[in-house]
Amino acid sequence: MILPVIIFVVGYAFIALETPLKVDKSSTALLLGVAIWVFYIFGGENIFAFTGFAANFNNYKTLNPNNNFIDFVSQFEMLHHIGGIAEILFFLMGAMTIVETIDHHNGFSIITDKITTKNKRKLL
Numbered sequence: 001m002i003l004p005v006i007i008f009v010v011g012y013a014f015i016a017l018e019t020p021l022k023v024d025k026s027s028t029a030l031l032l033g034v035a036i037w038v039f040y041i042f043g044g045e046n047i048f049a050f051t052g053f054a055a056n057f058n059n060y061k062t063l064n065p066n067n068n069f070i071d072f073v074s075q076f077e078m079l080h081h082i083g084g085i086a087e088i089l090f091f092l093m094g095a096m097t098i099v100e101t102i103d104h105h106n107g108f109s110i111i112t113d114k115i116t117t118k119n120k121r122k123l124l
Contacts, residue, residue, distance in 0.1 A: 007035055041073045 011032030018025045060072045100107060117123060 001107055006035055008032065011035070037073075037078065041070055042075075065098065 005038075011028060014023055014028045015025050015032075017023075056072075056076070060076055064071070092097060115123070
C-alpha cells in the first residue's frame with residue numbers, strides 16, 4: 001500500500017526539481033502515470049481493495065465472471081479515465097483553434113488598441 005505513494009512522491013519531487021535535475025517535466029509525468037497504472041494493474045487487487053474500486057470490481061465480476069482484475073483495469077478503469085482526459089483535450093483543441101483563428105485575423109486588436117497604460121496595477 002505504501003509503494004504507490006512512494007512512486008508518486010518521488011515522481012512529484014522530480015517534477016518539482018525540474019530545473020536543478022535538468023529532467024523534462026512532461027516526460028517525468030508520463031513515466032509517473034505509466035508506472036502507477038502498471039503498478040495498479042498488477043498489484044491493485046490486493047493493494048487498492050480499500051477504495052471504491054473494489055465495489056466497481058465486484059459489479060464488473062458479477063457481469064463478467066470469467067474476467068480477472070487485469071481485464072477489469074485494462075477494459076473498464078483505463079477506458080473510463082482515458083475518456084475523461086480525451087474530453088478535456090478535445091475541448092482544449094477546439095477552444096485553442098477558435099482563439100488562434102481570432103488572433104490570426106487580428107480579432108483581439110480591438111481590445112489591445114484600447115489599452116494605453118503601462119501601469120501593472122491599472123492593467124490588473
